[in-house]
Amino acid sequence: MSGRRFLELAASRRGRLLVLIGLLAVLALPGPGGGAAADGVDRVAAAALAGPAPRDGPAEAAAEVEAGADGPTADDEADDWRDRIASPFLRASGKFILAMLAFSQVFAVVRLVRGPTLADRVIALDFIGITCAAMIGVYSVVVEEPLYLRAAIVLSLVSFLGTVGFALYCEKRGVP
Amino acid sequence: MSDVVRFVIVDALLVAGTFFVLIAGVALVRMPDLLLRMQGSAKAGTLGVGLIILGVAVAYGTADVFTKALLVILFYFITAPVAAHVISRAAYRSGARMWDRTRPDEYRGVVERDIAAEGGRRPDVED
Numbered sequence: 535m536s537g538r539r540f541l542e543l544a545a546s547r548r549g550r551l552l553v554l555i556g557l558l559a560v561l562a563l564p565g566p567g568g569g570a571a572a573d574g575v576d577r578v579a580a581a582a583l584a585g586p587a588p589r590d591g592p593a594e595a596a597a598e599v600e601a602g603a604d605g606p607t608a609d610d611e612a613d614d615w616r617d618r619i620a621s622p623f624l625r626a627s628g629k630f631i632l633a634m635l636a637f638s639q640v641f642a643v644v645r646l647v648r649g650p651t652l653a654d655r656v657i658a659l660d661f662i663g664i665t666c667a668a669m670i671g672v673y674s675v676v677v678e679e680p681l682y683l684r685a686a687i688v689l690s691l692v693s694f695l696g697t698v699g700f701a702l703y704c705e706k707r708g709v710p
Numbered sequence: 711m712s713d714v715v716r717f718v719i720v721d722a723l724l725v726a727g728t729f730f731v732l733i734a735g736v737a738l739v740r741m742p743d744l745l746l747r748m749q750g751s752a753k754a755g756t757l758g759v760g761l762i763i764l765g766v767a768v769a770y771g772t773a774d775v776f777t778k779a780l781l782v783i784l785f786y787f788i789t790a791p792v793a794a795h796v797i798s799r800a801a802y803r804s805g806a807r808m809w810d811r812t813r814p815d816e817y818r819g820v821v822e823r824d825i826a827a828e829g830g831r832r833p834d835v836e837d
Contacts, residue, residue: 616714621721623721624720624721624724634728634731635728635732637732638731638732638736640735641735641738642735642738642751645747651801651806651807653744653801654744656797657744657747657748657752657797658738660752660793661738661751664734664751664755664790665759667759667782667786668728668731668758668763671765672762672766674766675765680770680774683763684778686763686782687778687781687785690785691785694790694792697796697797698792698793700797701800702800704801705799705803707804709804710804710807
């Protein structure tokens with residue numbers, strides 16, 4: 535299949551549906567140790583932040599019941615989900631939120647390929663930078679690692695420089 | 711601030727920001743014109759990333775993370791309008807095609823006057 539045929543297929547309605555199904559399949563598949571690695575980072579960050587190591591399910595439930603019988607001060611030390619950075623909802627659905635941001639990136643890539651003018655492609659690249667910063671923010675909360683925000687600072691500056699450079703090129707050369 | 715209240719605020723901010731970024735992505739594909747695409751992606755995308763980074767700041771709640779998040783939001787709110795303005799101005803002056811139903815086009819006269827002042831060196835603006 536030549537490149538032009540492939541682009542036409544990807545731009546058609548049936549091709550878009552195929553791309554959507556493929557992305558959902560990739561997201562549904564468990565990666566090669568990705569879940570375990572993320573869980574490891576999660577646990578290390580939680581141990582560094584909260585102090586005591588996370589307990590297992592049944593022991594934690596038993597400790598919670600005991601602490602609830604004792605009093606509120608022991609209760610706050612017993613259950614560790616209150617001391618976490620990410621809420622239980624976010625830890626369960628953080629992958630879905632990241633997938634939604636990735637879908638908007640896919641839209642930007644479609645505009646990057648199809649865009650009739652250079653300015654369309656520059657706008658798409660700028661939007662990809664914005665989406666990367668958003669994904670860095672969400673991922674930083676999900677894995678509870680605040681150091682990733684520095685990458686977002688750098689991205690917010692660098693994408694602006696690229697956009698202004700392309701705009702100067704557009705206006706000097708007269709290329710729309 | 712209770713932890714449950716913090717959880718609810720953070721989740722609401724992150725979900726709302728993701729919603730706006732997704733809307734901006736849809737606008738980038740579906741809008742018929744360069745300028746319409748530009749305003750869709752620039753405004754909604756900036757609002758979305760601002761909400762998400764604000765959610766990150768509320769989630770950690772410490773001073774250094776709050777400063778960094780504020781810095782990111784400040785950079786985006788300063789640079790995104792400037793970038794959108796510069797790229798749309800460059801595209802319009804170099805003859806980008808507009809949507810045929812965009813009615814008030816007040817910048818056309820300024821561009822034609824500049825072209826006449828420079829001796830017609832710039833390429834003509836297409837209809």
